[in-house]
Amino acid sequence: MADAKIKELCVLCGQAVEITGFSLTTNDGVQKFCCAGCLSIYQLLNGDKTQPTITPLLTTKK
Numbered sequence: 001m002a003d004a005k006i007k008e009l010c011v012l013c014g015q016a017v018e019i020t021g022f023s024l025t026t027n028d029g030v031q032k033f034c035c036a037g038c039l040s041i042y043q044l045l046n047g048d049k050t051q052p053t054i055t056p057l058l059t060t061k062k
């Protein structure tokens with residue numbers, strides 16, 4: 001059998017994830033993203049479901 005590479009698709013935009021590292025643990029499991037931008041947008045949209053395993057790229061204003 002061919003060991004075809006299984007490419008993860010970005011949860012947000014659907015593009016193939018070429019670089020690993022942009023992942024986020026949520027209540028639904030680990031979500032993969034293609035870039036830091038998609039990751040941060042997902043966090044903004046799903047802030048209540050995500051878990052603080054990754055330091056947000058956007059600094060929180062206090």
Ligand SMILES: [Zn+2]
Nearest residue numbers: 010013034038
């Ligand atoms: Zn993306």
